Amino acid sequence: MSTTPETPDDATEVTDLDDTVALEQLVLEDAKLAEAEAAIKERRTQIRAVLATRFDVGTHDLAGRKVVVTRPGRLDAKAVEADFPVAAYPQLYAAALDTKAVRANLAPALIDEKYTARGAKTVTIK
Structure with missing residues (x-):
């Protein structure tokens, strides 16, 4: 399997230096992106913070868009465990593999x- 990019038949052969330069350009482009x-991301966070303070929970029509404000929650397992111990409520508990x-x-x-x-390969550029 070739590591050089495919080129049209009439193009000149891609050299290792050309390939390195092309890869360097990709890394630089990735850094700029x-x-x-x-x-x-920072600006969107700022915008959403303003909207969260201005709107109540629910769906709001604004600028031809729907602004959906939610207040998600999750089960507080520690509080449930404190109020419903395993000895008294075994039906609430399950054995699980201890990794x-x-x-x-x-x-x-x-x-x-x-x-x-x-999983799939990941690429990190630092």
């Missing part, structure tokens, strides 16, 4: 070879 993305115990008791090579689900 990351900076722009950070600025956009820390698995890592402590199985060989790392076995875990890596047989019990590790691999």
Whole structure:
């Protein structure tokens, strides 16, 4: 498998230097996009903070868009555990695999070879 980009038949052969320059350009472009993305994300956070202070929970029509304000919540498991102990309410609890115990008791090579689900490759540029 070639690591050089495909070129039209009438194009000159891509050299390793050309390939390196092209890859460097991609890295620089990614860095510029990351900076722009950070600025956009910060501005969107500021806008949403203003909207959150101005609107009550619900859906609001504004500028041809629907602004949806929510106040999400999640179960406070510690509070439930305090009020409903496992001894008195076993139906609220379930046994679960202790992944820390698995890592402590199985060989790392076995875990890596047989019990590790691999995701897609990721690229981080620093």
